[in-house]
Amino acid sequence: MNDTAVSVKGLTKVFGRKPKEAAKRLSSGTPRSELGPGVTAAVIDATFDVKQGEIFVVMGLSGSGKSTLIRTLNGLLEPTAGSIVIHGTDLATADAAEVRSVRQNHVSMVFQHFALFPHRTVLENAAFGLEVQGVPRAERLERARKVLDRVSLGQWADSLPSELSGGMQQRVGIARALTAETDILLMDEAFSALDPLIRREMQEELVELQAELGKTIIFITHDLNEAMFLGDRIAVMRDGAIVQIGTPEEILTDPANDYVAQFVQDVDRARVLTAGSVMEPARAVVPQSAGPRGALRVMRDTQTGGAFITSTGRKLEGAVIDRHVMRLVKDGQPDLASAIKRDIAMVSPETPLSDLFELSVDSTLPIAVVDENQRLLGVVPRVTILASLANVPSTTGLLPIIDPVTSVSPADIAETLEGSHA
Known part of the structure; x- marks a missing residue:
């Protein structure tokens, strides 16, 4: 088609x-x-x-x-x-x-200066396109009234254009175009x-x-x-x-x-760029089935202090940070579930960049970008938001995904993996 x-x-x-x-x-x-x-x-x-x-x-x-x-x-x-x-x-x-x-x-036209008939009511102006098409008066007024309600002008139907503000007059112009169907x-x-x-x-x-x-x-x-x-x-x-x-x-x-x-x-x-347009691949991603040791290895390999946890179909379950996972390893816990932080920042690819500022300030993790099925598509680190606004090319390398002040060093992770019991 x-x-x-x-x-x-x-x-x-x-x-x-x-x-x-x-x-x-x-x-x-x-x-x-x-x-x-x-x-x-x-x-x-x-x-x-x-x-x-x-x-x-x-x-x-x-x-x-x-x-x-x-x-x-x-x-x-x-x-x-x-x-x-x-x-x-x-x-x-x-x-x-x-x-x-x-x-x-x-085709209907909406003009810059409204082009309304000053001697006709708002309702009659909205119905004018149907009048040109030869639609009977009762029918065209009924259809116009429904459209005026849709653009929040129903109560002004019997008023003259001169009684309306500029924004309301432009709504009449749009209503006229919509009424013509x-x-x-x-x-x-x-x-x-x-x-x-x-x-x-x-x-x-x-x-x-x-x-x-x-x-x-x-x-x-x-x-x-x-x-x-x-x-x-x-x-x-x-x-x-x-x-x-x-x-x-x-x-x-x-x-x-x-x-x-x-x-x-x-x-x-x-206002223009979206999460989907600036997101980067999520490098520190761990299947929940990998357990604490698997999570620590991913964090060591990617030199990050945290990781996103996914289940079947790459569905995002949450995130973990290194010190919590290390505690599980030292305690001999085989499951990541108790360490998963589930209230992490998640947005859709269509989310405007302007909506990410507050989320990025409040979160030590990058913002996760997910689809309608909560599948992890990518992440938006704080530095990527700043680089995009400044029109600076992103480095897309090994960007830290949590605040380095609170994270554990790769050496500590290596020592835990080598010295702890499972």
Whole structure:
């Protein structure tokens, strides 16, 4: 099954004289700056696919071409060259009726400045997309009311937009898009006119709605932190061209060129990087069946003061530290169970790095990264968190997994293994 919602190939949009001729010159290698006076290439050879249920963010500075790009995706602007395929219809070659059909049934738009009708109530604004589709009034108002409840605006249904705050008005715009029940949402700088706190709240609400409804969202922004927070993938534009497409982590850690590297240098890395992206192999891992002696040997070989204990299927049971295990060996105990510390820090691979700070401070062990079945995938030592935030390559070597002040020396472990009785 094809999971592509929008497919864009070689899309070019030129404004000015003889746009078709200018597009051909661009495709043959003529620089944008040499097209001549009165000719502006706003989008140049853009190619990308957007998957169903994905938040695809197009990011760039003013004049990069991102707003022109989204207007071609909505059929508001006719492409000069290339194709835009949505549900089997190529907007570049479709007639006016076909373009209208795509816009009415498959694509909704959320604008930067809300674009609400001031003389209509919040409910009527939310229902407008269904009105365009010809849905009877009673049905469209009922459907709109349900969506308003979902975005916490139900009590304002009979109010006018002027009675609402900026954040609430933007919720109306989102409600209108959701009420139309199209599967694709185009959002052009949708939150940029909001105050910072309200903007952050709207970003979080959009992510929650996306998780609930599974819409395909193409989001335009000039704000890098917003792009990193929202995007499953990000396309970075410069001078009309897409210079890199990748996940937030890929954009941040492996920029395609100096422009992208400079663009992302001030991003809040703690909000972008996850435990899964910075975790390292867990070297000091002991099967519970290995017993105290096996645990001590692993700690000696890896030069660490503690070890993670796993059971069948590499399920993480907890961790032990050297001095407790040495006591078991000296006492002739064959089982590790009594020494296992089970309340250790564990996170999923998707956990943001910002959520690991407090855990790393409170724990002498590195943070364990586990899957939904509690299988041990890797660990995040404290030094790795600091190195990631500072953009310093990790050494991934023999990193201590507990505080060396409290650990026992390898010589002590060796002496215990050699001199104790089993």
